């Protein structure tokens with residue numbers, strides 16, 4: 001059984017059904033995500049781009065290697081690469097089409113070595129071929145918000161463990177904003193985010209021989225104020241049973257029951273320095289977009305003392 005099949009099986013067997021959000025990004029899912037980034041209601045990506053366009057030149061030029069966790073299309077990264085001295089660039093992504101686009105976008109500016117791997121395996125690879133050069137790791141777009149608090153600290157510590165003292169981490173955090181604004185961003189009136197979410201069931205149908213009728217599920221975005229996170233769910237419109245051959249599974253849904261497909265945590269700018277300190281970094285610079293509250297934070301790896 002593939003990892004995808006095993007994760008689908010495990011997630012749908014839970015009493016609160018869930019599916020890992022990383023599987024939202026197959027070819028269609030990545031295209032739908034790109035459409036999300038240009039929705040008027042979804043300001044996150046534009047805020048990220050504005051900050052990088054304004055402030056990338058303030059990043060110290062000493063970094064001659066850049067590794068990016070989840071490269072996406074490479075559009076935001078251009079500003080960073082242009083601000084440095086033609087660095088060697090290693091986009092790390094599990095999506096081959098995303099890596100190809102990213103390479104095409106940036107190969108005129110830098111030597112590009114795409115790594116189709118998980119974040120940590122990719123960083124291991126970057127590290128293995130390394131001499132004395134300073135490394136800048138990019139983790140843009142508030143992807144860190146898709147990890148639960150405990151996994152988040154663990155991931156940052158694992159990233160730190162693959163860096164040297166003095167290396168940099170440029171990391172984006174989407175900040176808390178009015179609830180209405182956040183809900184609109186994750187439940188846009190055009191239905192693009194709904195399609196992005198429903199496509200996860202479509203992907204299960206295509207890759208695992210699933211029998212989901214996408215029309216029998218509804219997209220839902222909720223804000224949990226206590227956890228400070230937007231959640232995406234898929235709500236079953238009817239009582240139904242769905243067979244998924246490739247996962248060796250028959251899942252039963254009651255009307256109104258949901259599958260939890262993504263969490264997107266929102267942060268306070270004031271909590272970022274503590275997060276850095278707790279995981280082996282110190283904040284060197286931080287920029288906040290005023291139009292769409294979003295923080296870009298430049299961290300330095302410090303000695304473990």
Ligand code: AVJ
Nearest residue numbers: 036141142143146186193264
């Ligand atoms: C950019 C991956 C962090 O959580 O805002 C967009 C993904 N999900 N709309 C986010 C997403 C629904 C996005 N990340």
